[in-house]
Amino acid sequence: MRRTCVVPVVSLFACALAAACAPRPDTADTAPGAPAAAQPATAGGAAQPCTPLETRDANGAGQRPASPGQTRACGVRSDPAYDVQVVARGLAKPWAVEPLPDGSLLVTEKGGSMRMVSATGQIGQPIAGVPAVDARGQGGLLDVALSPSFATDRTVFWSFTEPREGGNGTSVGRGVLSADGRRLDQVRVILHTRPTYNNNMHYGSRLAFGPDGNLYVTMGERSATETRPQAQALDSHLGKILRIAPDGSVPRDNPYVGQAGALPEIWSIGHRNIQAAAFDPEGNLWEIEHGTRGGDELNRVEKGKNYGWPIAAYGVEYRGGAITSALGEAQTQRPGTEQPVYYWDPVIAPSGAQVYTGSAFPAWRGSVFIGGLASQRLVRLVVQNGRVTGEEHLLTDRNKRIRDVRQGPDGALYLVTDEDNAELWKIVPRR
Numbered sequence: 001m002r003r004t005c006v007v008p009v010v011s012l013f014a015c016a017l018a019a020a021c022a023p024r025p026d027t028a029d030t031a032p033g034a035p036a037a038a039q040p041a042t043a044g045g046a047a048q049p050c051t052p053l054e055t056r057d058a059n060g061a062g063q064r065p066a067s068p069g070q071t072r073a074c075g076v077r078s079d080p081a082y083d084v085q086v087v088a089r090g091l092a093k094p095w096a097v098e099p100l101p102d103g104s105l106l107v108t109e110k111g112g113s114m115r116m117v118s119a120t121g122q123i124g125q126p127i128a129g130v131p132a133v134d135a136r137g138q139g140g141l142l143d144v145a146l147s148p149s150f151a152t153d154r155t156v157f158w159s160f161t162e163p164r165e166g167g168n169g170t171s172v173g174r175g176v177l178s179a180d181g182r183r184l185d186q187v188r189v190i191l192h193t194r195p196t197y198n199n200n201m202h203y204g205s206r207l208a209f210g211p212d213g214n215l216y217v218t219m220g221e222r223s224a225t226e227t228r229p230q231a232q233a234l235d236s237h238l239g240k241i242l243r244i245a246p247d248g249s250v251p252r253d254n255p256y257v258g259q260a261g262a263l264p265e266i267w268s269i270g271h272r273n274i275q276a277a278a279f280d281p282e283g284n285l286w287e288i289e290h291g292t293r294g295g296d297e298l299n300r301v302e303k304g305k306n307y308g309w310p311i312a313a314y315g316v317e318y319r320g321g322a323i324t325s326a327l328g329e330a331q332t333q334r335p336g337t338e339q340p341v342y343y344w345d346p347v348i349a350p351s352g353a354q355v356y357t358g359s360a361f362p363a364w365r366g367s368v369f370i371g372g373l374a375s376q377r378l379v380r381l382v383v384q385n386g387r388v389t390g391e392e393h394l395l396t397d398r399n400k401r402i403r404d405v406r407q408g409p410d411g412a413l414y415l416v417t418d419e420d421n422a423e424l425w426k427i428v429p430r431r
Contacts, residue, residue: 050074053391058345059294060315063332066339069387071314073342076382076390078363081430084395087414088121088424094416096143096352097424099408101151104181107416107424108158110140116181117424129175129184134161134168137200142170145207145215147246155246156184157215159205167198170205170237172217174246190248191265193237195230197222202273202290206352210243211283214251216267217242218274218287221309228310228325231270234262239309241274241287241301243267255304270307270337276353276370288353288370291315292323294345298368299338300386308337315345342381342388349374351418352404358411360429371402373418378402 052072065071093110100106103119112133113126133141139161147155154177162171172191175184202220209215221231221239231239234256242265243254256262276288285301294315299307310325312334317323323330333339352371356364368381376399382390395402401418408414413427 053393054344054346056346060332060345063294063314063345065343066333069342069389070340071343071345073381073388073391076392078380078392080361080363082361082427083430084398085426085428086121086423087119087426088117088123089421090123091115091416091422091424093140093418093420094403094422094424095140096404097406097414097416098144098146099406099414100146101409103408103410105408105414105424106144106146106156108141108144110142111135112141112160114141114144114158114184121424124181127177127182127184129187130158131160131173131187131189132163134163134200139168139200139203142203142205143207145209147174148209148213154179157207157246159203159207159217161203161205162189162192164196167196168200169193169196170203170217170219172207172215172244172248174248190246191217191242191244193217193219193242194263195236195238197224197227197238199224204271204274206275206277206287208277208279208285210279210285212251214243214245216277216285217244217265218277218289219271220273221271223273225325229327231272231309232306232311232327234259234266234269237263237265239269239271240266241268241271241277241285267303268301268305268307270309270312272309272313275351278353278355278368280355281357286353286355286368288350290349291343291345291347293318293320294343294347296344296347296350297340298342298381298388299340302338306337307340308334312337314340314343315347341383341386347374348372348377348379350379352402352406352415354405354407354413356407356413358407360411369405369413371405371415373401373403376401378405378415 053075054072094107095110096108098106105117116124141160143159145157156177157174161168170193173189175187201223204219206218219240230236250264256266257264274287274289288298292315295313313330350370354369356367370379377396378394380392403416403418405415415425417423
């Protein structure tokens, strides 16, 4: 489920095997105009050269990272032997997969259906009780997460694009899954984000339960140039991470509770469009958000911090040129905003994330896995002491957009592809 795991980890994001941090034996030179590659330090502290996976020109020509290792990390290869099993075929634009304790899986389909998929791949009928969604563009039925106490209360949470007068908006619902998995009872919407806006882009919508038992909800800023500044405005939910209790109430220790004009659900501000978020075993929230042409970001989210958008960002506009809004031209560094831990230029188009804590793949324990849409790959990051020290790209030969990645109770990784006739995959150790 989408919450922190209690499996003890000796050192967060440390490579379990020395081979996981070994530079790849690639020999390609860095492309002209690309930021300098990260230089890993040896035990004595001296930087050693390495070859990054990314060698193409950056879109943000002339932009430089704010700190060593902030982009173009060393390519690494842990080489665990694994197989990719196709559990099910025929899903319609799935957006999320959530493993259940009994080995079955909940899958959302963007068009508005939530389905149960058995461990053997049987796809159930749509689960009754899901509210209507606006499935135009990037909208629809989006993420799904289990209650931290699902084993006893069978409560399920989901995010969706809610049709509204004058447009739509991201909302969060909850309900109790029946024993036979065919319907949701006691359904209610616990969060209606605002403002309503009339387009079909940048809904954010990832859900993650924290170790505090609260639900963290990621938001987009709805993409339009006119809505970009709302990522910096405290009277708008757009471009934020929100934190609510499981009943939809506001925790009293949220950073803006009691501040005049501020929406109390806000946890952090300055985000563009977050479709990937996960907690690590130490309780840190990591989010990966879409940039423009360049500038996908990995951030470690802290209470009340400003992550920059649209006044601080890497990359350029899709049409080319500097990123702009009513707040002015974006800079890569700006006082009062947080730098990303890591960024990609060109982008990976991130969707879905998992910090791996299982025992099936010891070499991957502590890695951050990220689904890649336009990049059509599964990205693995090695993070040590809060910094990315290595990057690996998996499943590139499959040429599939990966929408979500989740760890099951068996330690396997479960992925869904992003297509009309989509597949549910299970990554298991090779026997």
